[in-house]
Amino acid sequence: MTRRPWTDWTLLAPMTVVGLFFVGRVLWPQAGLFGAIGEVASLRIAGVVKLAFLVTGGLIAIRNAARLGRGNLARPGWVLLGAGLLASAAGQAVLCGYQLSPRGAAPFPSPADVFFMLGYPLFIAALVGFLKAYAAAGYPLGSLGQRLLLGGLVSSVGLALAVVVLHPVVLKPGVPPLARFLNIAYPVMDVVLLVPVVLLLRATLPLRGGEVWKVWAALLAGFGCMWAGDVLFACFDALNIQSVDPLTHAMYVLSYGSLALGVVRQQRLFTS
């Protein structure tokens, strides 16, 4: 059995502890620790953990790009992934500013959404950049027809799910226009993001068992959790389903932690 490197544990440990805490808060809201730590305190802890993951991931992703060297086909993908993580970190920093203030909670929408929205095109461009790099290097991505079919299937299923989720969001009266726009825009951007995620999953599945797969398993899990977090947030905010709020935080913690884990594993590939 191979031992998991300590660098993995530095990210996995806070992901597990904070993630399980929020899941426990949903299941047993009054029990022991879950009831003892107030909502504001738990929001602050989660906010700082998320910010740490995003800053770590963003900076190391940019460093990974530099280590790949000029002319490397995967370099633009790492630069864009780093930029996406740092844009999200800026958004999270704004949220932390609210959460750490006496007010204790961030409004929605807030200036943070400018940065979170900026992150999506950067993430999408990063994943498309990786796909192009792997195709150019001769790794099998399937024929153009297969890719179009898979991309079409994912976007169709994703849009169908988005319509189910967004239908009540769109129709709900009294929602400010910007909040309504963002509650629709986030899941729609997620669907767009999901297409290259699934294409990359298909492309990287044959790497299972190798060190490179560990990078991609973490990165793609991170984007999957981001999608789940955005869907839960839309339910929480627009439909006022309070019970899913802790799960939303759990998903974002897992998402940002997994993305940082993938980036750190890539860094380890350069030296191990």
Next chain:
Amino acid sequence: MELDQQPSRETVLDTLTRELTPYLGQTMAQAAVETHRQKLGIDGPHITPGQLDALLAKLGAGLVIFVGRERTEVIVRQARSAVNSLPVYS
């Protein structure tokens, strides 16, 4: 070294696959070695030093996008060393 004393083609290809497996996984390592073997037209019972160089160059070019140039050079050097240390068949 006489050609008929060299390790068989399959032995060399298996060795290269084994060297790449920790990074690419067995499925992709096998696929990469086999794809480049076919593209380079390496069909004989043995692999010549020139063919080995060409094969390693192709495998390195695929590996570099994942692990960077420095690490690729180390892996390619280890793979070459593993092939060179194979027992000689007669």
